[in-house]
Amino acid sequence: MTNSTQLRGPWLRATAVALAFSLPAAFGSQAIAQDYPSADETLDWTIAFGPGGGNDIMARTIIEILTKYELYPGDISPENRAGxxxxxxxxxxxxxxxxxxxxSTTSGSFVTTPLQADTPWQPEDFTPVALLAADDLVLVVNGTSEIQNIDDFIAMAKSQPMNIGGTGTVNVDFIVPTLFAEKAGFEFDYVSFNSMADQTTALLSDALDAMVGNPGEILGLIESGELRPLVFSGQTTPDALEGVPTMGDIGFDIGVSMPRxxxxAPxxxxxAQDWWIETMKKVVETPEWGEYIARNTLTPTIIYGEDFRTFLENTKNGFGVVLRSVGAIE
Incomplete structure (x- = not known):
């Protein structure tokens, strides 16, 4: 991809820095109970994106499992803190x-955001609990679009660059179409959104030519015909997208997945880390977690504790190489 790829939408570079100084730098010993977790303490669960997206769905699924099986003794307060x-x-x-x-739950942006923004944190700064799954993206157009398949899309994009929407700025939603476009030989303008709901509205109103998203987030719209899937970025097409080719099937495999x-907190x-590791080992064995994995077309990929920290650092370095190679970051 050349410099013709454009990043649109405001970038809040300073927001995280401001927030870092808006709260106490550390919590006193009274916040740390002798017996963890305390039923008297509310768990403050940060969801770093808006409602309805993949990060939100995963967080609320885990919370539902924790509640159903009484795995967490106190109250849990999930808060969407998007931006x-x-x-x-x-x-x-x-x-x-x-x-x-x-x-908090993580996604691809957890790795890519610090690569191109002046955040005070890096992925490896936080206390790692577990990598739970990896997922891939599907490229879709409006169900009323004249584009019927991925060949039509590539041909049209080669004749006139189109815009493709994604959640977040320089993250996996950006990396996937960028690598795909580079391999397939077309250019595009990337339009970033803070939530899947916003970008889906833009596509359905024809403000976008196409968008990428996790199949689980938009499967209902695909099944209803409101969105038309063109190509899947994973190695194997999930049953829910039967008939849709993978990027590898058409000769443009990109080899990128999103870690969830x-x-x-750091x-x-x-x-606390040990307790959550043991608890998540129970969560991933529940039928509800298996249903979540299947429903959202995820690949179970489980790494616990400090091995997850190493994975995050290695993934960040790998993503950095990709983003520098396409000129997205310096």
Whole structure:
């Protein structure tokens, strides 16, 4: 991809920095109970994107499982803190250093946002609990579009660059179409959104030519015919997208997936990290988690504790190489 790829939509570079100073830098010992977790402490669950997106769905699925099986003794307060491709929400959590009751789910933006924004945090700064799954994206157009398949799309994009929407700025939603376009030989303008709901509305109103998204987020619209799937970025097409080719099927495999995991605030006590690791081992064995994985066309990919920290650092370095190669970051 050349410099013709455009990044649109405001970028909140300073937001996470401001949030980092809006909360206490560390939590006193009174916030850390001798026996973790305490039923008297509310778990502050940060969801770094808006309602309805993949990050939101995963967080609320875990919370439902924790509640159903009484795995967490206290109240859980999920809060959507969207903005800056996750910088706002994760900046909020970063400011809670040492707090065992601050937690968040991660996505591709957790790795890519610090690569191109002046965030005070890096992925490996947080207390790692677990990588839980990896997912891939589907490229879709409006169901009323004259584009019927991926060959039509590539041909049209080669004749006139189109715009493709995604959630977040320089993240996996950007990396996937960028690599695909580079391999397939077309150019496009990338339009960033803070939520899947906003970008879906834009596509359905013909303000966008196409968009990328996790199949689980938009499967209902695909099944109803409101959206038309063209190509899948994973290695194997899921049953829910039967008949849709993978990028590899048409000769343009990109080899990128989005890591979905769970983290605590930086410097959380070891007993909190250990408790969450053991608890997530129970969560991933429930039928509800299996249904979530299948329904959202995810690949179970589980790594616990410090191995997850290493994975995050390695993934960040790998994504950095990709983004620098296409000129998205310096």
């Amino acid at each position: 800056g491709s996750g910088a706002v929400g994760w900046g909020y959590l970063f400011a809670q250093s040492g707090n065992p009751y601050g937690i 995991g769970l983290i605590l 410097n959380a006590p070891a007993e």
